[in-house]
Amino acid sequence: MWELIQTNRRRSIVLFIGMGLSLLLLGFFIGEAFWGSDGWIAGMSIAFLIWLIMSAVSYFSGDAIVLAMSHAKRVTPEIHPRLFNVVEEMKIAANLPTMPKVYIIPDIAPNAFATGRNPETSSVVVTAGLLEKLDRDELQGVIAHEVSHITNRDILFMTFSAVILGSIVFLSHIFLRSLWFGGGRRSSSRSSSKGGGQLQLIMMLIAILLAVLAPIMAQLLYFAISRKREYLADASAIRLTRYPEGLASALEKIAASDINLESANKATAGLFIVNPLIKKGQRLTALTSTHPPVLERIKILRSIAGGANYADYQRAYSSLKQGTETRTSIIPPSGIQDTKKIELTKPGKREITAESSRRKLDDLIRTLNDFVFLQCTCGLKIKIPPDLKVNNISCPRCGRILEIPLSQLQRIKSRWKADKATNA
Amino acid sequence: MGILLILIGLIILFVLIFIGIYNSLVQLRNRVRNSWAQIDVQLKRRHDLIPNLVETAKGYMKHERTTFESITKARSEAMSAQSVGEKARAESNLNGAMSKFFLVVENYPELKANQNFLAVQEELTSTENKIAFARQNYNDQVLFFNNKIQMFPSNIVATMFNFKTSEYFELESATEREVPKVDFTS
Known part of the structure; x- marks a missing residue:
């Protein structure tokens, strides 16, 4: 799967440059709008500076930012032994060099994500609600999906996009707000020279348009690249656990929940295993989300037969997408070539039931608080x-x-x- | 003169390829050893956990002497096993004894509600999973290593330096592969 890792690295660079260019563009028009005809120099240099700082910050402490934004708390094994056990099981299965750091978000909405720069500095985050809702096999499926993001090197890209996307949303928000407070005053004082004023007005309109569009564009770009990797992480997860039903029923439970995760926002939504921002019914079918529709992911997982290979997943995917996207390959060629038969584990692993789980959930959230x-x-x-x-x-x-x-x-x-x- | 230079160049090229192959063989062998060590750690952990489980259960299960004896016997056999094949066999036996034990546990609802027992059971379940996953990983590494040893041109280097193919860690039959199923819902 080396080429996949390479692709991800390349995509990170494309995203890095693409986001930089759009920031520069935004800077150009905002500068023009605020400071007149020579404003683009100032606007673009500020944008360039912001871009540099943002990239450095998101590379070196993107994970810390994302973790802080989602109010995740690092936990010790005593707080939830089973979670630690499951993470360690997946660490062994995926042959990770070190144990990922484990975090819990004290929230009752079930969800999970992974972040970090590389496998050595990775973190796995789950919500308290997830721990309460899922049984052991389902939790294993979810953690396997997150660990797959780590081994596929998705985490750097995802964290990076979350931070950049967050800052673009934030900057255009500031700009739009600033229009209310005297942004226009400068232009009106200069309107003595009529032509300049008109040009500035046009620039202003373009700037506003861009400021409104930029976050949407950034999000679309982000979605376009991240859909495929969700399928791929599902496929890799099955290769690790060899038990598709675990992940399938976990996804079903997460999607069926109508509680929104409070600490999630537009920027971090793409990190989660299931989009945390969409309300009930929508969550199952939404077409333009970061994630492929959950229902589809579940269907693919349930139709896997014969083995836990990447090729088996691809076959399930193709047969589901018959006619429309049959030829789309979600697995990189080297993954498909790996044809060694991998047996699926039969259902009926030993399950330890949780007792009075609602009370347990409340206690867990209190412990975290x-x-x-x-x-x-x-x-x-x-x-x-x-x-x-x-x-x-x-x-x-x-x-x-x-x-x-x-x-x-x-x-x-x-x-x-x-x-x-x-x-x- | 020119031919000599080309010859020297070719020889250097061959030596470099040779070194590269040798190093990758060593690397793969080390990965196999490392993943075997991981299985070993988990097997040992399971052997350590079993007495805990037996201790917790004994108070509740006074009339199950034979079950406990067969677990203890299987455990000591597993602990003294040496080669990969021997270990696989002994561990299968231990698995069998454990699944019998968990079937018997079904008859003791108080034991199933005991917090200590649940904690040890979670540890044991996890350790069994870790063994399975470590084995999965070990077999993957063995496959890579064995492929490298048998394929041209690395097989030449492998025979020169006496690299031997590694043994897979397979459990004996499909039924033993499954972790014992215990249904708590009834």
């Missing part, structure tokens, strides 16, 4: 928020006075801090 749990001798579990300032609390059920473990609260608070320090 630095709550401390206190067990009263009467059996009641009391949840103590991290900012509680008193030393004692009386049990609401039996009235016993309990001491607050302040040292534990402190330790938990400093845990995240230490974490942020290591991430930076």
Whole structure:
């Protein structure tokens, strides 16, 4: 799959240059609109500078930005042993050089993504809701999909696009807002020379048009390149787990959820395994999303028969797309050539059921939000928020006075801090 | 003079190709060894976990002496196995003993609700998966290595330096490949 990695690297460069050019274009017109006929020099140099800084920042700390934007918290194995186990299983299966860092987003909407620069510095992120909704095999499918993004070198590209897309959306937003606050004043003061004023007005109109279009264009570009890699990550995931039904039913559960992930936005949406921003019914069929329609992905996974090869996935894909896109190859040639038969695992792996999962989910989110749990001798579990300032609390059920473990609260608070320090 | 230069050039070219092939053979062999080491780590971990599981279960399952004995026996056999083939056989036996154990667990609902037992069971499940995935990876690496040894022109270098094909780690029959199924819904 070496050529795939090469392709991804090339695409990253194309995106890097393409985004740069569109930023320059935007800078040109905004400069013209604000500072008159010579404004394009200033506008373009500012755009160029922004481009350089953005690229450097997204290369070196794009993952940290994306993680911070989505409010993900790095966790230790004690917080969710099964998640760590599953990530380690996939690490072994994919022969990753190091264990990816594991993060949980304290949100009840089920979703997941991966980020990082290369396999050595990768992170896997899941939401608390995902952990509650999926059983072990399904979780394994999702993690396999994310680990595939890591081994296929999608993560750099995806993180990079998320940051650049985010900044383009942000910049044009600033520009459009600034029009309300005196942006036009400069042009009106110069309108003494009529021709110049008119030209500036035209420039202004173009700038506004571009500012509105740029984010949409950027998003479309991003979508165009990222659809294929979702299929590919599905195919690679099956090669790792050899159990298509796990991923299929996980996708089904995620798509069936009508809860929107609060911390996701336009820029980061493309990272997730299923688009986190679309409402229920739409999510299954949406055509112009970053991701291929989930329903289609599920159908392909369910129609895989005979083996877990890339060729088997391609066959399932082609037979589903009969007539329309039969000849589209989603798997690079070297993947297809790898014809060694890979047996599928039969269903019926041992499953450990979760008990009272809704309560577990709430507890997990509280743990992530630095709550401390206190067990009263009467059996009641009391949840103590991290900012509680008193030393004692009386049990609401039996009235016993309990001491607050302040040292534990402190330790938990400093845990995240230490974490942020290591991430930076 | 010209012919001599061409000859020298050719010889240098051959030497470089030779070095390249030799190095890639060494690299592939190291990958095979490394992935075997990974299987070994996980097998050892499973052997360490089994006594934990047995300890937790013993309190609840007073009348299942034979089940525990067969697990202990299979475990010690697996621990003393040496070659790849021997290990595969011993581990299959251990798998069989474990699946019998989990069938018996079905009759003890209190045990199935025990938090410690669930934790150990999760660890054991994960370790079994890790073994399976490490094996999957090992067999992939062996395939690459063996292909390289048998294909021209690397086979010449391989025979010169006595690189030997590696053994696949296959479990004996298809039924044993499956992890024991335990249904908790009933």
